[in-house]
Amino acid sequence: MYCESKIWLALSLLFVANYNQYYVHAESKVPCLFIFGDSLSDSGNNNNLATNAKSNFKPYGIDFPAGPTGRFTNGRTTIDIITQFLGLENFIPAFANTSNSDILKGVNYASGSAGIRDESGGNSGAHISLGLQLENHRVIVTQIASKLGGLKKAKQYLGKCLYYVNIGSNDYLNNYFLPEYYPTSTIYTYEQYAEILIQELTLNLEALHYVGARKYVLVGLGSLGCIPLRISDGSCFQPLNSASLIFSEKLKSLVDQLNNETSINSKFIFVNSRTSAVIDAKGFTVKTVACCAFGSYGECIHDQRPCPNRREYVFWDENHTTDAWNKVIATIFYNSSYPDSTYPMNIKQFVEQNIKMESEFIKEFISQSNRLYVDE
Structure with a gap:
């Protein structure tokens, strides 16, 4: 004895x-954060790609300390602000810029124009789809295993990390509702397409689980029909709103399903981007027009002077929101007590x-x- x-x-x-x-x-609430997604979370992974989906030039980053970095906004993205709420010392580096970074704190794999489906967003040029982002994560996991003394220790460590997955917008904006490039809308109903996306996303989440992920934040889609690029005569494009809402509802149901699968020993929460369509927008006087002058893809024009009162604008360019609005959404994701906004917590x-x-x-x-x- x-x-x-x-x-x-x-x-x-x-x-x-x-x-x-x-x-x-450390004072941080999690030891590390791994980010998967599209331009809403990208922090520089598209900078060296042959694509129109780039933002590493002024006026992007005009309110970010480092200037233009590849973030599709004037300052911080929503996940940047959540990173600060979590108490992490630095913003999570883009996978393309990890050479001198502490990968034990996390990596951002998000890529502008990326989707759940590989072909989504291809109309803009090269991008890193969710499947390719997972391949990049496997590279990082191998490096973490080398630092910690083996894959088993790496998985134990990664099980403490937070995995943030915000993707799917381009599967609608730059796939289903872009019939001149994609036949998807002629093949699937809204319901069928959402189910296919959820099935493919689930496979990717299972792949993340295999390499150590255990704590996930899954982000629903915003009111995609209400971005300036899709507004016509002051009205939102409701078919796009309806289709993306079906996806978000299925994603919320997936959280319940996965949380009830005790065999996988993982936990999931759902946060609702669609909140942006209904919350009190006090202080935001301009809600349907972009702050910067924009080009054919809705992106800011190089070196054009943006609006001076950007704290009053919801949208930075025709597709993406301002730092001020991102702070509102990040606060909801982090602190909201309403089940329509965050579920189950x-x-x-x-x-x-x-x-x-x-x-x-x-x-x-x-x-x-x-x-x-x-x-x-």
């Missing part, structure tokens, strides 16, 4: 040492719940080891 108690004590000390290494030294509750569970496990683990030691 004495030998057993020493083993328990040694294990408990080792466990606490590992916990201290990954948690106590918000991001803050999600990460704090995990911290509490891990803390209680540690206390119980140490308590057991101490009881065994005292018994001897």
Whole structure:
């Protein structure tokens, strides 16, 4: 029994040492954050691609400390602001710019014009689809395994990280509702297409699970028919809103389904981008017009002077929102108590719940080891 108690004590000390290494030294609520998505989250992965979906030039980044970086807004993206809420010291680097970065803190794989389906967004040029983003993540996982001493330790570490997946807009904007390039709308109904997207997304989530992901934030689609590029005569394009809403409803149902699958030992939450269509927009006086002068794809024109009162604008260009609006949405994702906005809980509750569970496990683990030691 004495030998057993020493083993328990040694294990408990080792466990606490590992916990201290990954948690106590930092004030962040998660040790790392991995980001998958499209231009709403891209922070520079498209800069060197042959594509029209680029934003590494002025006036993009006019309110970002580093200037134009490849973010499709004047300042921070929604996930940049959530990163700050989580207490992470720095913004998560783009996969294309990880050479001198601490990949143990996370990587951003998002790519402008990317979709769940490989072909979505191809009309704009080269992009990194969700499937290719996962391939890039496997490269990073291999590097993390090398740093931590093996794939098993890497998976244990990655299981503590937050995985943010915000994708699907281009499967509608630059696929289903672009019949001059894609036949999708002639093949599938709204319902059928949403189901196909959910099935493919689920396969990608399973692939993430295989390499260690356990905590996911899945982001629903916004009111895509209400972006300036799709507004006509002051009215939203309702067919696009209706189709994308079906996807979001199925995504929310998927969260329930996956949370009930106890065998996968993972947790999911759903956050609702569509909130932007109905929340109080006090202070935003311009809601349907872009802040910057825009070109044929709705992007800002190089070096053109944007609106001076951009804090009052919802939209930065014809497709993307301003830093000011992104802060509103990030705050909803992180703090909202409304189930229509965050389900079954918000991001803050999600990460704090995990911290509490891990803390209680540690206390119980140490308590057991101490009881065994005292018994001897």
